[in-house]
Amino acid sequence: MAEKKEIIPKKHPMPAQEPVERIRNFNEVALGYDEETAVAEAKRCLQCKKEPCRQGCPVEVDIPAFIKLVAERDFAGAIKKIKEKNALPAVCGRVCPQENQCEKYCTLGKKHEPVGIGRLERFCADWELARGVLPQEVAPPTGFKVAVVGSGPAGLTCAADLAKLGHKVTVFEALHVAGGVLMYGIPEFRLPKRVVQAEIENLKKLGVEIVTNAVVGKFATVDELMEEEGFDAVFIGTGAGLPYFMNIPGENSCGVYSANEFLTRTNLMKAYLFPEWDTPIKVGRKVAVIGGGNVAMDAARTALRLGAEESWIVYRRSEKELPARHEEVEHAKEEGIKFAFLTNPVRILADENGWVKGMECLRYELGEPDESGRRRPVPIPGSEFVMDVDTVVVAIGQAPNPLVPRTTRGLELGRKGNIVADPQTGATSKPGVFAGGDVVTGAATVILAMGAGRIAARSIHDYLLHKRA
């Protein structure tokens, strides 16, 4: 008879840098489990028959199997199991919204806290990275060439899967380093860039070639890649790289950044190391970040680390509707980020040199639910007031980057300029061209983009085999 297990109701806490300390540095906030904690957390898993956690994973990781291996201290076996399905485990273990995915369905989670699946995934990936990554098996060459446009989560996943199937994959990246939003968008303190680059090095070991400084749509179009450079298929994963602005007066004042600019200067260009690194950034005393998503939290927390005295999240709905992950909101609060809910700017005020000196806002109240199901924010007439800020970061979302969609013949586009692709296959209206991630869905999560990359890789493989037949 199996021994009856004593249930530990809560996840083992994630060791983290203390808030007072971390708001003055860019080091990673969450420090990761050690071996003993990981094993103890893995033993919380009930190894239940139904495995409901698996349905919550967009890339289909065999979660109970890898957790069992961790519990048995077979860490090498555990990471191997994860990597059968997930090309970027060190990334996913850090930035996936597990509470809405695998952990949401965990049987243990019905009465207690779910198993810390994300933390265990991160532990396994870090364990392997610290020891040097073993090469993975690659199928014999098929002779097919596939171009992957964009090296963010969707592109990297697609590239890894196709390379493992024996196809020759070339990834084209517009910026000077690969990684897309993992490099320019998500801050160092949430996702260290060495972790991203280590994962990309692993892809190169699969035979994936990465060409940086290559803007598809400019140096060559998708059509030219296929017709002149001999690619048999193309995957487009160019992301949501076009920032929305609010179109309010004063938005072009000095000291107003899009979240993309604010984060790109800081993360990709390492402006926090200026003047050792050449790219500057300027953050004033009081920063207002407009928006309530993960990007907004990242920007607000970044502003503090860049030396702001006060960093505000300004959001037009209430705390309940914040689209950011709960964990990110909690981290932000611990760090002293201030929240102005039910507030939205109507005008940015500038001084005589064109610099931000304040932001005129309106207070809102929640009305009837809108098409998204959330209660619609309604401005309260006469509630104008001026927020005393000198830096504004606009983090209200991004549209798909138009460079590739606009320069590719025969590609059906959606209303917002997104590429229309079959969610089951990633196929676009153009034969041999597949797409996935934010360029199809609009700004979403890393793991959904990875899931789309995986689905497209499978379809591209089928398409190529069919082409040969």
Place this chain on the structure above:
Amino acid sequence: MFKILEKQVFSPIIKQMVIEAPRVARKCQPGQFVILRIHEEGERIPLTIADFDREKGTITIVFQEVGKTTKQLGTLEAGDYIKDFVGPLGTPSHIENFGTVICVGGGVGIAPVFPIARALKEAGNHVISIIGARTRDLLFWEDRMREVSSELFVTTDDGSYVRKGFVTDVLKEIIDARGKDNINLVLAIGPQPMMRACCNVTKDYGIKTIVSLNALMVDGTGMCGCCRVTVGGQTRFVCVDGPEFDGHQVDFAELARRSATFRAEEQRALERHTCQCGCGGGK
């Protein structure tokens, strides 16, 4: 890595380089630009393409040393490498047979005017070019501009070469002499105040004027919005919607303010650079 094949020093602060960049050279068009980064810790700076050779796979850039990065670039020699070099970026110049076009190049802006003037001439235009600089030492490519122009006028602010006067003085004289109805388009590239001044001249005559804007940029692909500028009351991105715009619609005052955003930091980086590398920058 991108190899510097040739370097020419036009003056202590204006230099020309030919860079091996076959992917850029294969597709670039007049009016487009590149972004380069010299080394790992470097910033990304945009430079308009001055010339290209598709067969040799090369791009020519001409730059004036103003900040740390351009000064550091100036210390590199033929045979050295630039870490990153991406392009062609931006929308190409609109080339057609307009009739008579005046191309104005001020200072280092002479370089990007060159391939556009050449394309306009090849398209059948009567191309009247005006090139000018502060002083004789800062003037370059007179011979090359003469080759691609139907007529060429040269001026220096201090009168050290050919004549004394601003390019705007010459521009006004030509328009007055030929009659405003006989000028179909003006193209002006150079420092922001010069482009603004040219637009002020042509606005009175109602002659459409194209300018090529040099806004601050980071990625150059429309991702960050750093380069946004107000044109005709609307926010546009210089990197993807431009760099060329109808100069009469551009809010130059806003552009100047935004361009100065990091002036203090730029100064700090420059001073630090001058102290350390011994290249004599900052003189």
